[in-house]
Amino acid sequence: MNFSKSEQLHTEALEHIVGGVNSPSRSFKAVGGGSPVAMERAKGAYFWDVDGNQYIDYLAAYGPIITGHAHPHITKAIQHAAETGILYGTPTKHEVTFAKMLKEAMPAMEKVRFTNSGTEAVMTTIRVARAFTGRDKIIKFAGCYHGHSDLVLVAAGSGPATLGTPDSAGVTKNIASEVITVPFNEIEPFKEALAKWGDEIAGVLVEPIVGNFGIVEPVPGFLEEINKHAHDAGALVIYDEVITAFRFMYGGAQDLLNVKPDLTAMGKIIGGGLPIGAYGGRVDIMEKIAPLGPAYQAGTMAGNPASIQAGIACLEVLKEEGVYDEMDRLGEILERGILEAAAKHGVTITINRLKGALTIYFTDQKVVNYDQAEATDGEIFAKFFKLMLEQGINLAPSKYEAWFLTTAHTEDDITKTLEAVDHAFKQL
Ligand SMILES: Cc1ncc(COP(=O)(O)O)c(C=O)c1O
Numbered sequence: 001m002n003f004s005k006s007e008q009l010h011t012e013a014l015e016h017i018v019g020g021v022n023s024p025s026r027s028f029k030a031v032g033g034g035s036p037v038a039m040e041r042a043k044g045a046y047f048w049d050v051d052g053n054q055y056i057d058y059l060a061a062y063g064p065i066i067t068g069h070a071h072p073h074i075t076k077a078i079q080h081a082a083e084t085g086i087l088y089g090t091p092t093k094h095e096v097t098f099a100k101m102l103k104e105a106m107p108a109m110e111k112v113r114f115t116n117s118g119t120e121a122v123m124t125t126i127r128v129a130r131a132f133t134g135r136d137k138i139i140k141f142a143g144c145y146h147g148h149s150d151l152v153l154v155a156a157g158s159g160p161a162t163l164g165t166p167d168s169a170g171v172t173k174n175i176a177s178e179v180i181t182v183p184f185n186e187i188e189p190f191k192e193a194l195a196k197w198g199d200e201i202a203g204v205l206v207e208p209i210v211g212n213f214g215i216v217e218p219v220p221g222f223l224e225e226i227n228k229h230a231h232d233a234g235a236l237v238i239y240d241e242v243i244t245a246f247r248f249m250y251g252g253a254q255d256l257l258n259v260k261p262d263l264t265a266m267g268k269i270i271g272g273g274l275p276i277g278a279y280g281g282r283v284d285i286m287e288k289i290a291p292l293g294p295a296y297q298a299g300t301m302a303g304n305p306a307s308i309q310a311g312i313a314c315l316e317v318l319k320e321e322g323v324y325d326e327m328d329r330l331g332e333i334l335e336r337g338i339l340e341a342a343a344k345h346g347v348t349i350t351i352n353r354l355k356g357a358l359t360i361y362f363t364d365q366k367v368v369n370y371d372q373a374e375a376t377d378g379e380i381f382a383k384f385f386k387l388m389l390e391q392g393i394n395l396a397p398s399k400y401e402a403w404f405l406t407t408a409h410t411e412d413d414i415t416k417t418l419e420a421v422d423h424a425f426k427q428l
């Protein structure tokens with residue numbers, strides 16, 4: 001494959017945009033460097049780059065593009081928004097419709113507020129938890145990523161972990177001292193943290209199914225224990241469902257696992273590809289937010305008609321019969337095929353898959369926490385990533401990210417992907 005135009009563009013981008021990228025996760029730093037491929041066009045499960053190369057896409061823009069690129073129903077909704085005004089700065093009927101849809105799908109969201117990103121949504125749930133409890137500290141889990149607000153850039157997964165900055169510079173010691181980090185999937189360290197700081201903890205923040213050190217499910221009982229002990233200590237439980245809401249079913253991880261938090265943050269899929277975030281939860285907690293209560297959160301762009309109508313259209317597609325079953329079916333074929341190719345070529349891997357999302361870890365160990373994900377082989381991943389890219393398979397350039405299937409992927413795409421995996425494993 002020829003990547004010369006992408007390379008040229010990256011050289012130019014480096015002069016004008018810091019690091020040449022607008023989100024560090026897009027850089028190829030963690031996969032041996034080089035120019036990230038610049039995409040020009042996308043449709044369904046496919047991408048075309050500026051050099052004219054075609055790819056099967058498993059990045060799905062880090063999760064939001066669950067219906068595939070440029071889905072006609074979502075495109076129509078965005079066109080309608082463009083023609084009728086994309087930003088009003090007033091209430092609209094669309095945001096009411098959408099809030100009702102979210103509440104119906106995720107009943108723990110008794111009241112909702114829209115934001116512009118997952119970062120804002122999570123950041124605000126923490127503020128609201130503090131306002132409600134009158135406490136300052138939060139507990140989070142190592143390797144979970146909750147966006148780029150100060151408080152959660154401590155022991156963060158995803159981009160920060162990939163680039164070796166899980167504790168970001170610029171986060172003051174005072175702020176960092178308000179966050180206690182414990183391992184995911186281990187209840188004892190969590191209980192010890194509560195025993196030590198219990199009456200200072202405002203909230204416990206967790207990705208109920210982790211998407212940011214790969215796809216990692218909670219061990220049975222883990223989330224229930226978190227709820228019990230957090231509530232006993234007078235702290236709120238906050239689920240960060242920015243990746244998981246509507247990823248595995250029409251609803252959240254909380255509905256799939258049947259464990260309810262006090263507050264939920266979401267984003268990604270619910271914008272149908274346009275910028276969005278949302279948070280919600282128990283009425284008595286949500287009523288702490290302005291204009292009803294003293295906790296302030298606002299946004300010029302929040303609830304804009306374009307993102308909201310794209311989100312409604314996206315959920316309409318996801319509500320159709322069988323869409324999640326099909327992603328699960330294709331995910332299962334993909335997982336099985338990758339494992340067979342690994343056995344054939346003597347490549348050691350572990351796959352974590354839940355329905356249409358999976359992560360390949362280059363390790364012979366199970367991966368249920370961040371330390372185990374960190375210990376997997378990043379150099380082999382980097383080689384694998386490049387070998388796949390050269391064969392037209394677009395993955396995230398990080399061993400910590402997931403492959404996401406969409407409603408646009410077909411069995412033929414999976415077959416082609418497995419041929420590429422076979423070839424890549426042969427070369428490793
Ligand atoms: C679980 C989780 N929370 C929060 C965020 C932040 O969302 P955003 O990038 O939309 O600000 C992300 C992704 O970036 C995420 O995966």
Ligand SMILES: N[C@H](C=O)CCC(=O)O
Pocket residue numbers: 023024025026062063145158159211212243401
């Ligand atoms: N894994 C991150 C979010 O889910 C990736 C998004 C980003 O950092 O650009």
